[in-house]
Amino acid sequence: MTITLILLALIMVTFVGWLFSQSINVKPWVAETGKTQLPSPVPHFFTAPRVGLMVFLAVVTSVFALSISAYMMRMEMSGDWRSVPEPGLLWLNTASLVLASVVLQIAWRAATHGNRQRLQRFLIMGGVLTIVFVLGQFVVWQQLSAGGYYMATNPANAFFYMLTALHALHLLGGLAAWGRTVARLRGGAGLARVRASVELCTLYWHFLLVVWIAVFGLILAT
Amino acid sequence: MGEREYDAGSYVPPAEVEEMELVHPKTFIGKYIWSQDAKVIAIQYGITATAIGLVALVLSILMRLQLGFPNSVSLIDPSSYLQYVTMHGMIMVVYLLTALFLGGFGNYLIPLMCGARDMAFPYLNMISYWVYLASVLILVAGFFIPGGSTGAGWTLYPPQAINPGTPGVDGGIILMLVSLAVFIIGFTMGGLNYVVTVLQARTRGMTLMRLPLTVWGIFMATVMALLAFPALLVAALMMLLDRLLGTSFFMPEMLSMGETAQREGGSPLLFQHLFWFFGHPEVYIVALPAFGIVSDLIATHARKNIFGYRMMVWAIIIIGALSFVVWAHHMYVSGMNPYFGFLFATTTLIIAVPTAIKVYNWILTLWRGNIHMTVPMLFAIGFLFTFVNGGLSGLFLGNVTVDVPLSDTYFVVGHFHMVMAVAPILVIFGAIYHWYPKITGRMLNDTLGMIHFWVTFLGTYAIYYPMHFIGLEGVPRRYFAYGETTFISDSVQALNAAITIAAIIVALAQLLFLFNLAWSYFRGRESGPNPWHATTLEWQTPHTPPRHGNFGEELPVVYRWPYDYSVPGAKHDFIPQNVPPEEVER
Secondary structure, three states: OHHHHHHHHHHHHHHHHHHHHHOOOOOOOOOOOOOOOOOOOOOOOHHHHHHHHHHHHHHHHHHHHHHHHHHHHHHHHHOOOOOOOOOHHHHHHHHHHHHOOOOOOOHHHHOOOOOOOHHHHHHHHHHHHHHHHHHHHHHHHHHHOOOOOOOOOOHHHHHHHHHHHHHHHHHHHHHHHHHHHHEEEEEOOHHHHHHHHHHHHHHHHHHHHHHHHHHHHHHHHH | OOOOOOOOOOOOOOOOOOOOOOOOOHHHHHHOOOOOOHHHHHHHHHHHHHHHHHHHHHHHHHHHHHHHOOOOOOOOOOOHHHHHHHOOOOHHHHHHOOOHHHHHHHHHHHHHHHHOOOOOOOOHHHHHHHHHHHHHHHHOOOOOOOOOOOOOOOOOOOOHHOOOOOOOOHHHHHHHHHHEEEHHHHHHHHHHHHHHEEEEOOOOOOOHHHHHHHHHHHHHHHHHHHHHHHHHHHHHHHHHHHHHHOOOOOOOEEEEEEEEEEEEOHHHHHHHHHHHEEEEEHHHHHHHHHHHHHHHHHHHOOOOOOOOHHHHHHHHHHHHHHHHHHHHHHOOOHOHHHHHHHHHHHHHHHOOOHHHHHHHHHHHOOOOOOOOHHHHHHHHHHHHHHHHHHHHHHHHHHHHHHHHOOOOOOHHHHHHHHHHHHHHHHHHHHHHHHHHHHHOEEEOOOOHHHHHHHHHHHHHHHHHHHHHHHHOOOEEOOOOOOOOOOOOHHHHHHHHHHHHHHHHHHHHHHHHHHHHHHHHHHHHHOOOOHHHOOHHHHHHHOOOOOOOOOOOOOOOOOOOOOEOOOOOOOOEEEEOOOOOOOHOOO
16 A cells, blocks of 8 residues: 555645645635736646646546555465566567657647647557557467466466556547547647647556556566 | 736636636437536436435335344345345445535535536536446346345455355346446546536636635545545456456455365455545545535524634645545454554544544634524534534544444444434535525425424434444344344343334435425425525526526626625625625625
8 A cells, every 4th residue: 555655645745735835824814905906817737628637647546556556465465476477569569658659749749830740640640559559468468368377367467467458448548539639630620629639648648658667567576 | 708807916816717618408308417517417416316315215224124123024134134234335325425415516516606607527527427327227226136236235345245145246246346336437527527627617716715615625525536436446346356257356265165266365455455445535525525515504504704714624635635544444353463553543533633623613603603593504503413423432433442342333333324424414404405595496494494404313313322332232233133142131122123213203304305305396485596695606696596607697706705704894794705895885
């Protein structure tokens, strides 16, 4: 649970610190008096979809932190843990996911610079690389079960399948959003509207890359 | 939107909300069923949660019949008794209280109280309700499949939850776990909305420190739920794999029906950690909205500003944060390291401090207030009594040495029903009496309300107070029948019969409440826009009930906190939040 607690503590500290900065020295019982200034708007970065994504990422962090905590606790709790061999294909998959992240970053830049063609090309490329990753993970499962590493044989296998499946499911969810964005882009939607979606996709992909590196690292290390 | 000038002073810049495009459907289905209006979704949540809650109420009466008058109802056998225990607990905690507070009150009140047109993501909000409904239907399906619903207890502890011999092990447990996973997915969609709406869609001038405490309570509870429900999700997924694919996450090597099961090394303790990592915050997920709502009820009906607003806000935040580090106090009897137990006993007792601050502040708000003994106020005061009672027995149970002998007795049942069943339910009733006029435009009947309050309040004491005594005698919980023992005295049976009779009376009183809801909808006195002379924004809408979009042409601008009651020098004893200082009548 230590990892979960540390991550949750970080989330809480950020959140509580922000609340503190909002509420310190405020006297709520004092009503407005003068009529002099216009309110300054909220910082531009914090649009509702962005905040929504950040909150969602906090939820996903919690899911993976708890799964990883469970992994480590289960590993220590009894002596039946026999590690999974890591098929070499996992490295290739990792590479394609890294590439997907990089490519989406380029697409996002293209969107901000108003380059529609470049955006479309790289956006589609990012999605395809991700599909390659997911298919690659599927092949890894096939290889493992062909080698006799079934889910029920050992908790290490079970966790391997569960964590990779959970991660792949999150990517598939992302791909649904990606598919909608591509469809809109090809349907000729305005660049400004598409840009917001592209940016959310990119941030989500970066996040899932970090999660994957954490999961992969854990599997390699144990 | 007209640009109105006002001083932002040293405050944080108030959110300048943009006008949002709303979907305005024309058909009946679009308006009332497949609706994106948070208020309609709130009512959908409310009706669904109440309906499933009534099922759980019936289950509790069936349990009480068996305990009070053993073997008088042939329908109830040991297996079905365990199934009732399980379903009653799970439905009440997750599908009624969580859904009603966050999905029901959250959806109705957050946009109105923050001065928003609707939730930040209305479409997602709508899906959230339908996913919740699906989870309820999956849960209910458990009653009708062969073998019935699961009888594992609401904590679903492995290994017994998925071991042959436990009721519902064939299908019931699978449906329960799937239903929970679906509920969590639906809740996450709703929860994102509640959080983002509070953060992003507040109207001008509505700084964080001008939010009504109701919004603070619901907001913090949602943040906690978003972080805590994943623990239940992970636990449910892992147990599903254990049950369906034969993995050994939680299942230890064991003899089952005389044979060694094909498992090894799994850890039931791991499940307990995950479950309670969700389970304890869950208590506060239910309690914090109640705290918030009760603060507003007390301030409004005592015509006085809430005592220590900033303290109240920070108490909510601190309770929320602390509730993540007390989970193992549910596991004192699991054989943990005594130092570990000591650590968790300490954090548990520390959480009593902000909670006590809140209780004192409510009492100090009442102190010398102009108390109107309206039905909502009665329920709010009833909550104070019940909550303090339940909270004090919680201090007993928070200590390892006291908890060990009392764990698994009726003392615990009495404690948690007082603190997290009756107390929040009283607030829910108070809140319904308080906001019903805004939702329907008509007042609920006062006489029926008074009868409902007194029967419910005194009745619940008649139910749960004796349970503490039964528990002190060591009577175990979850048992279908006690058989011959040396330690249970004969009078326990008489007490149990009395508790059952009280429970039936309280349950009947709820029918009176439902009748009142239905009758007043058609025949109730017209309430007008602001029958309680309250200050918060939901009472200042141009239409009652508020239409889609909430505030007519222009969003309100907020000039003050929500507790300007009985301000010296003002003509009326309340100043709504959207009244600028120069327009206050003196």
